Amino acid sequence: MEPNTHPQHTLMIEENASHSMEVDPKRARFPCCIVWTPLPLLSWFIPFVGHLGICREDGVILDFAGPNYVCVDNFAFGAPTCYFQIGKDQCGYTQYSAAYSNEDGYQHDEPGRGAFTWDETLQKGTQEYQHQSYNILTCNCHSFVANCLNRLKFRAGGWNVVNLAIFMFLNGRWVNKSSILKSYLPFLIVLGLGIIFGGATFLAYLAVFVILLIVWFVVGTYCFKKLIYV
Numbered sequence: 001m002e003p004n005t006h007p008q009h010t011l012m013i014e015e016n017a018s019h020s021m022e023v024d025p026k027r028a029r030f031p032c033c034i035v036w037t038p039l040p041l042l043s044w045f046i047p048f049v050g051h052l053g054i055c056r057e058d059g060v061i062l063d064f065a066g067p068n069y070v071c072v073d074n075f076a077f078g079a080p081t082c083y084f085q086i087g088k089d090q091c092g093y094t095q096y097s098a099a100y101s102n103e104d105g106y107q108h109d110e111p112g113r114g115a116f117t118w119d120e121t122l123q124k125g126t127q128e129y130q131h132q133s134y135n136i137l138t139c140n141c142h143s144f145v146a147n148c149l150n151r152l153k154f155r156a157g158g159w160n161v162v163n164l165a166i167f168m169f170l171n172g173r174w175v176n177k178s179s180i181l182k183s184y185l186p187f188l189i190v191l192g193l194g195i196i197f198g199g200a201t202f203l204a205y206l207a208v209f210v211i212l213l214i215v216w217f218v219v220g221t222y223c224f225k226k227l228i229y230v
Contacts, residue, residue, distance in 0.1 A: 021085070025175045028079060029059025032088065032118060034145060035080035036168050038183045046210055047187040048169050051077045052145045056119050062126055064144035067134045070126045076141075081179035082172035092153030093121045121151045132229065137216065139229040146230045160230050162221045 021031045033055045042049050053063030053075055065076035093116060116124070125148040132139055142161040149159040174180050194202035220227040 023083065023085065024059065025079070027059075028061065028073075028075065030055045030061065030080065030083050030085070031057055031059040033059075033083045033085045034149075034164075034168060034172075035061055035075065036082040036172055037075060037077050037080050038186070039077055043183070044186040044190045045206060046213065047184050048165070049213075050082075050183075051075075052141045052164070052168065053080070054122060054145045054148050056122060057117075062122060062144075062148075064129050064132075064134065064141045068130055068132065069134070070129050070144070079175075081175055081183050082168065083175065084168060084172050086152075086154055088118065090155055091118075092156065093118070093151065118152070122148055125151055138220070138227060143229050150230070160221045161228055162217050165217075 023030050023033065035053045035055060036050045038044075038047070038050045051063065053061045053071075055061050060073045061071075061075045061080070063071050063076055065071040125144065128147065129144050134140065140161070142164055146159040146161060146164045149164070150157045191206075194206065198205075217228065
């Protein structure tokens with residue numbers, strides 16, 4: 001006698017089983033990963049600045065790409081060049097509700113339910129940022145990814161635009177050798193041309209620009225916590 005299995009339940013099991021954690025750059029599939037790619041112009045002068053996204057369990061990329069707009073499966077500035085895959089054992093989202101409040105922290109927004117899946121947790125972040133204005137200095141792609149990581153409670157949370165940028169710079173894995181060239185070659189060309197035609201003056205202005213940008217995000221994140229949205 002065959003067990004009476006609901007067709008929808010069977011479909012959900014098959015769908016979950018089909019998710020592979022294998023990264024497939026050719027198809028732009030990075031399951032449970034943070035992904036990074038350089039930004040036109042800005043990364044040519046500051047190569048560690050780029051565009052971030054976070055991926056669903058099926059590898060589809062989500063990224064905050066403009067005012068009230070979270071892009072799905074169409075990474076805004078080209079294919080990822082660097083990624084970091086998150087182990088689910090490093091997250092605490094299965095033990096807590098994914099509801100998020102900037103003032104009160106994490107709360108249960110569905111009575112009787114204390115856990116959400118990875119994709120449901122990211123959906124909460126997506127819904128929030130679909131109602132956020134985009135500003136590269138105050139509410140950007142790093143804000144969105146940091147918000148999602150806090151919802152997932154990745155490494156206990158506490159993520160912001162500064163520690164997330166440092167984390168990806170130190171721990172990100174290059175997709176392939178050509179991705180390294182894509183990320184750093186424009187900077188090396190601009191730097192070489194700047195030194196040739198501008199010399200010490202170019203280097204001085206570049207250094208001031210980099211320092212001001214770093215100071216803005218560090219001060220805005222740690223001294224004026226409501227200035228840079230997460």
